[in-house]
Amino acid sequence: MQKSDILKNLQEIAGNERVSASSAELYCYSCDASQVRGMPDFIVRPVSTEQVSKIVRLANEEEIPVTSRGAGTGMAGGAVPLEGGIVLDMSSMNRILEMDLGNLQVTIEPGIIQEKLNEALEPYGFFFPPDPGSSAMCTLGGLIANNGSGMRSVKYGTTKTYVLGLEVVMADGTVVNTGSKVTKSVAGYSLNDLFIGSEGTLGVITKATLKVRALPKERSVLLASFDDPEHAGQAVVKVLSSGLIPSACEILDRNIIEAINTYDPNIGLPKAGAILMFEVDGTENSVREGIEMIRGICSSLATSIRAASDKKERDEIWAARRLVGAAVSRLDPLRTRVYLGEDIGVPIKELPGMLHKIREISEEFDLPIMTYGHIGDGNLHTGMCIDMLDDKQWDKLSKVADKIHRTAIGIGGTVTAEHGVGSARAEYLELELGNALDVMILIKKALDPKGILNPGKMGV
Structure with missing residues (x-):
């Protein structure tokens, strides 16, 4: 034709x-x-x-x-x-089709913006927990297709935790429905999990039924400063080992702290080798007890600790965290942020060592790395900026990203914890997955024999 x-x-x-x-x-x-x-x-x-x-x-x-x-x-x-x-x-398929809050679920089309769903849920006292940095822009279909997560995943889990059922258009145009509206079912293969995170390579998501949760009664934030990221990593391990699970646990290293303060001097983050932001939510008593427990655990490692005194201060602390994306390039206006090697995940106990290794790689290649991310679930983002017209800097950046990826895999980690494989990280899948990649390829061929769905992605 x-x-x-x-x-x-x-x-x-x-x-x-x-x-x-x-x-x-x-x-x-x-x-x-x-x-x-x-x-x-x-x-x-x-x-x-x-x-x-x-x-x-x-x-x-x-x-x-x-x-x-x-x-x-x-x-x-x-x-x-x-x-x-x-x-x-x-993006035009952006409706909330049903709010079945008696069953703690909603049914939506894939084009609705994540933040818009939470705005619709809030008056009823509910929320959809996954909270990516792009929540004001990203669609829920994209979030499901990448199994995205964000800041609250340490307590609430990733997007797949909340998908009850999907409507999917297969490669031949057939429409199938996976899952159901019940909270648990073992009837057949878990097809939801097959399509969640498949990045559009197996089918096109046209509808989703999602679990929602009641909004917590109270939230509070504690900010702890450390001499270096390794001490911050040790503090995270100690907090999580205590049995307390914060609703969020974020890290900002020295470089990103400086970038945020440069971007907006009114933020006034404390100068430190690294900062941890812990959020605790729940009842008023449990939040107060959780904050004090974290304070006690961090006291032997931190140089200073302060808890938000009210909602205004809590929101100001999170506003600083949400400025990261805009602030990364501000330390050097001649350089541009490039998204390579920036979404690794490592086992929790390996966090201090990985943070130390990132600093060594930065020094080895003389390329500043701004480390931040959802450290509570082992997810670190390494922000790097270069002069995009300089081929030598591109070459250096590629080598740095490659070393970060291989280091993460070498300690049992992953090259992507939430941003997806796409084509940018496909070359590492065989190293990370081994012959499981062969199984992925077989599934792809079975469901999309002509290879029309998002070709060239995920190594399949």
């Missing part, structure tokens, strides 16, 4: 106004937040499962690649159409 005929067919399915092949629009969909690039041939913005099914069926018949996309906030090239074809922009 000629390109003009494909365009006409897509317009008949979704409507002229929801299909585009203009150069300007295609360019806008050629990237995400990563360094990965790929130009699509068509953009389609479906509004129903029926439309998605017809589009995918056409693509399968004509062997046209299909890449699903939410808000494009990914950092691994997961939504980038490496082999052209159709980009399915799912």
Whole structure:
């Protein structure tokens, strides 16, 4: 079929106004937040499962690649159409279909923004716990497709913890439903888990039923300063080993503290080798006891400790943490943040050693690394900036990222704890997964024999 005929067919399915092949629009969909690039041939913005099914069926018949996309906030090239074809922009399918709060669940379309769901839930006293840094922008479909998480995962778990059921369009256009509305079921294979984190390589998510939780009555935050990140890592191990599970546990190292204070001098974070931010939620008594317990555990390692005195101070501390993404590039205006080697996860007891190793790698290659992230679940982000016009700096950055990845794998960790594999980290999957990657490839071939769904991603 000629390109003009494909365009006409897509317009008949979704409507002229929801299909585009203009150069300007295609360019806008050629990237995400990563360094990965790929130009699509068509953009389609479906509004129903029926439309998605017809589009995918056409693509399968004509062997046209299909890449699903939410808000494009990914950092691994997961939504980038490496082999052209159709980009399915799912952001128009953004409704809350059902709020079944008596059963502690909601049913949503994939294009709804994560923050918008929580805004709708809050008046009823509920929330959806996964809390990525991009919560004001990212879609829930993208969050499910990457099994994203964020700051509260140390206590509440990742997105997969909350997925009860999915509606998925398969590679041949067939619509299947996985899971159910019950909180537990062992009827058949766990197909939810197959599609969660599959990054659109096995099917297109068009609906999801999600668990929600009651909002905690109280929250408080404790901020502890340390001479170096290794001492901060030791404090995290001690806190988690005590049996207390904070609702969030974040780290900021010296470089990122300086960057945040430069970005907004009013923030006034204390100068330190590293800062830990602990949040405890629950009842008023349990929060007070938890904060005091953390204070006692950290006292032998920290140089200073302070707990938020009220909601205003608590919000100010978290506002500083949420500035990280904007602040990373501010220390040197001539350099740009590049998302490579920036989402490792390591076993909890390995945190002090990994933090020390990151500092050694930074010194070895003379490349500043700003370390921050969800240290309570072992997830560290290493922010690096370079002059993007300097090939030598690109080469150095690649070597640093490679060493960070291989170090994490070497101690039983992962190259991506929440941002996804995409194409940016696909080369490490064989090293990390071994022959389990062969099983992934078999599953991909079985469900998508023509290889049309997000080709070139996840090593499959």
